[in-house]
Amino acid sequence: MCELLGMNCNVPTDIRFSFSGLVERGGRTGEHRDGWGISFYEGRGSRTFHDPRASIDSEIAELVRGHSVKSLNVICHIRKATNGRICLENTHPFTRELWGRSWTFAHNGKLKGVKRKPLSFYEPIGTTDSEHAFCWLLDQVRTRFPKPPRSPRPLIALVHELALELNELGTFNMLLCDAQHLYCFCSTHLTWLTRRAPFGEASLIDREMTVDFAKETTPKDIVTVIATHPLTHDEPWTIMERGSMVVFEDGVVVGG
Amino acid sequence: MCELLGMNCNVPTDIRFSFSGLVERGGRTGEHRDGWGISFYEGRGSRTFHDPRASIDSEIAELVRGHSVKSLNVICHIRKATNGRICLENTHPFTRELWGRSWTFAHNGKLKGVKRKPLSFYEPIGTTDSEHAFCWLLDQVRTRFPKPPRSPRPLIALVHELALELNELGTFNMLLCDAQHLYCFCSTHLTWLTRRAPFGEASLIDREMTVDFAKETTPKDIVTVIATHPLTHDEPWTIMERGSMVVFEDGVVVGG
Numbered sequence: 001m002c003e004l005l006g007m008n009c010n011v012p013t014d015i016r017f018s019f020s021g022l023v024e025r026g027g028r029t030g031e032h033r034d035g036w037g038i039s040f041y042e043g044r045g046s047r048t049f050h051d052p053r054a055s056i057d058s059e060i061a062e063l064v065r066g067h068s069v070k071s072l073n074v075i076c077h078i079r080k081a082t083n084g085r086i087c088l089e090n091t092h093p094f095t096r097e098l099w100g101r102s103w104t105f106a107h108n109g110k111l112k113g114v115k116r117k118p119l120s121f122y123e124p125i126g127t128t129d130s131e132h133a134f135c136w137l138l139d140q141v142r143t144r145f146p147k148p149p150r151s152p153r154p155l156i157a158l159v160h161e162l163a164l165e166l167n168e169l170g171t172f173n174m175l176l177c178d179a180q181h182l183y184c185f186c187s188t189h190l191t192w193l194t195r196r197a198p199f200g201e202a203s204l205i206d207r208e209m210t211v212d213f214a215k216e217t218t219p220k221d222i223v224t225v226i227a228t229h230p231l232t233h234d235e236p237w238t239i240m241e242r243g244s245m246v247v248f249e250d251g252v253v254v255g256g
Numbered sequence: 257m258c259e260l261l262g263m264n265c266n267v268p269t270d271i272r273f274s275f276s277g278l279v280e281r282g283g284r285t286g287e288h289r290d291g292w293g294i295s296f297y298e299g300r301g302s303r304t305f306h307d308p309r310a311s312i313d314s315e316i317a318e319l320v321r322g323h324s325v326k327s328l329n330v331i332c333h334i335r336k337a338t339n340g341r342i343c344l345e346n347t348h349p350f351t352r353e354l355w356g357r358s359w360t361f362a363h364n365g366k367l368k369g370v371k372r373k374p375l376s377f378y379e380p381i382g383t384t385d386s387e388h389a390f391c392w393l394l395d396q397v398r399t400r401f402p403k404p405p406r407s408p409r410p411l412i413a414l415v416h417e418l419a420l421e422l423n424e425l426g427t428f429n430m431l432l433c434d435a436q437h438l439y440c441f442c443s444t445h446l447t448w449l450t451r452r453a454p455f456g457e458a459s460l461i462d463r464e465m466t467v468d469f470a471k472e473t474t475p476k477d478i479v480t481v482i483a484t485h486p487l488t489h490d491e492p493w494t495i496m497e498r499g500s501m502v503v504f505e506d507g508v509v510v511g512g
Contacts, residue, residue: 045345045381063319089301098355100379121377123356125301167466 002108004190005076006226007177008182008248012070013223015040017204017211017227021231024206025063025078033077035091038064039104041073046102050091072250073182075175077106089126093175094134096122097139099148101179105134108228109171109187133172137162138185152181152247159183160245167243175226182225182248186240192226193237194251202232217249222251258364260446261429263331264438264483264505266325269443269479271296273460273467274410277487279317280462281334290335291347294320295360297329300435301364302358306347328506329438331431333362349431350390354379354397355404357435361390364484365427389428393418408437408503412511413441416501431482438504440482440512442496448482449493450507457464458488478507 005022007015015245019038037048049067051058077092084118086089092106106129113137121142140162141155149155159176163185163207166172173190176183184190195202196219199213217223226248230237240246246256261278263271275294289310295302303325307314333496335347348362363386370385370392377398378391396418397411404461405411415432419441429446432439440446451458453476455469470491473479482504488495502512 030378042344043382045343047306048304059319063315067315087301088303095351098380099382102381122353125353125356125358143358208324248369 002079003073003079003174003228004106004108004175004226005231006177006184007074007220007223008181008226008251009072009223010250011143011221012072013221014068014070015074015076016065016068017202017209018225018227019076020065020209020233021204021206022076022078023065024075029140029206032069032087035060036076036078037091037093038074038076038094039177040069040071041102041177041179044101046092046095046104046179046192048095048104050088052086052088052091070093071080072179073124073179075104075106075182078110082110083130084126087126090128090131092130094131096138098133098178099139103138103179104177105137106175107133108189111166111169111172114166114169133166137166137176152249152255155170156181156183156247160185160256163245164243173228180249181254182226183245184240184247185245186242188242189228190226190240191237192224192229192240192246193230193235194222194224196222196251202235204231205233206231224248224251258333259484260362260364260429260431260482261330261437261487262433262440263327263330263479264504264507265328265477265479267477268328268472269463269477270324270326271330271332272321272324273458273465274483274487275332275492276465276479277322277460277462278332278334279321290342291332292317292332293334293347293349293362294330295349295351295433296327297358297435298327300329300357302351302360302435304349304351304360306344308342308344308347309455329433329435331360331362331433331438331496333364338366340382340384346387348383348386352394355435359394359435360433361386361393362435363389364429364432364445365421367425367428370422372423389398389422390424393422393432408505408511412437412439412503414512416441419501420499429484436505437510438482439501440496440503441501442498444483444498446482446496447484447486447493448480448496448502449486449491450478450480450505452478458491460487461489462487480504480507
């Protein structure tokens with residue numbers, strides 16, 4: 001199994017505090033040693049750093065941890081390989097273009113028989129069940145909506161329906177971003193937290209590190225963090241129910 | 257205008273020597289200060305580092321320059337913006353998936369009216385003429401070959417035909433990779449060089465740096481480097497003719 005981390009905000013925000021906690025699970029406090037990846041959005045495009053090596057040993061993780069990249073949407077994944085060998089092609093997040101936007105996807109879990117689902121438009125580059133699921137999901141979205149719908153509601157309803165269908169094949173904890181919305185589907189474990197004024201302090205669970213967000217933010221900032229398991233021990237994380245989805249835009253819930 | 261750098265080899269090879277010369281042109285010996293990007297292939301997938309900042313000031317360029325990434329195919333681009341603002345979405349190389357392979361593309365030049373060419377399958381994420389040209393080119397390849405052709409010849413002929421059509425709109429120096437072949441089209445400036453046994457020394461033009469490739473290689477290695485202008489002053493670069501294309505696989509010419 002793997003661990004997921006996502007962020008969605010109304011102002012470009014630095015994810016390094018949460019990322020620092022997550023990478024510890026990539027070999028030190030957790031067993032997710034089989035690669036990691038992170039996608040940062042800038043506008044409709046995204047920038048992805050992939051490394052098939054453990055995040056705690058990764059020079060690229062060191063670069064990401066050492067430098068401020070501010071973004072409105074981030075998806076990050078650390079991998080414990082269960083399906084597909086350890087290589088770049090099999091390292092999440094996966095990315096495809098639809099409607100002139102970069103879509104990124106990361107998955108935690110295992111899906112039995114997902115490769116029997118036929119694909120038309122998008123094809124996997126690697127061999128994971130996860131990338132096949134992503135290609136299938138995006139195929140369905142593209143078929144139903146050749147152009148982006150005016151209201152996000154029917155799109156959100158479709159993504160939820162597709163996630164439930166995939167979830168029937170096993171475990172499907174998912175983070176998906178279309179450059180604007182962050183879709184979070186909970187199959188077994190997913191939790192989220194919104195930070196907004198008045199901001200306070202937070203301390204990581206996986207390493208000794210405390211941040212006073214009052215010093216890092218403005219009163220208008222709204223920052224939501226999504227993770228497989230809570231990353232801090234002094235904040236009120238919402239544990240999602242199995243089968244539920246929540247969608248964020250500008251840091252707030254817009255559907256689910 | 258921009259500068260291009262490509263590499264195609266029969267063994268995974270480190271591009272740092274050539275890259276070190278190129279990044280100097282990103283603000284020091286050249287005026288290409290408006291971002292840079294590099295894509296390294298691993299199998300059918302690719303890993304891209306993008307930075308909208310000048311390569312000589314870029315921490316990501318420092319990372320790439322400082323660590324060995326060995327690859328069979330590399331495409332690199334440093335940008336002097338002529339069309340589209342400076343931002344991540346407009347930073348080459350661009351990437352799309354076709355036939356379960358990652359295709360990457362970088363362009364030097366300007367194409368007048370290219371946005372009037374209709375698109376069906378792929379859409380640009382940014383606003384450059386280059387990305388529109390890439391989407392159109394890949395649309396044509398996909399339409400003609402819904403599945404990869406058995407022989408590369410008709411594909412190479414099609415890419416050459418499409419490149420010539422785009423070239424009629426202005427200047428179209430192009431590097432394109434389908435995870436196996438590296439297609440190099442010369443509109444005005446493109447040059448290439450193959451290094452093979454017996455290997456010797458080479459010295460960069462843009463900074464004081466000399467490598468003895470005999471110490472870095474085995475007798476079986478074949479490494480071809482493609483660049484807008486020669487990167488070394490003591491090797492026999494082939495200057496391509498205008499309108500010509502050359503295609504490399506495993507370091508050797510397979511078509512054009």
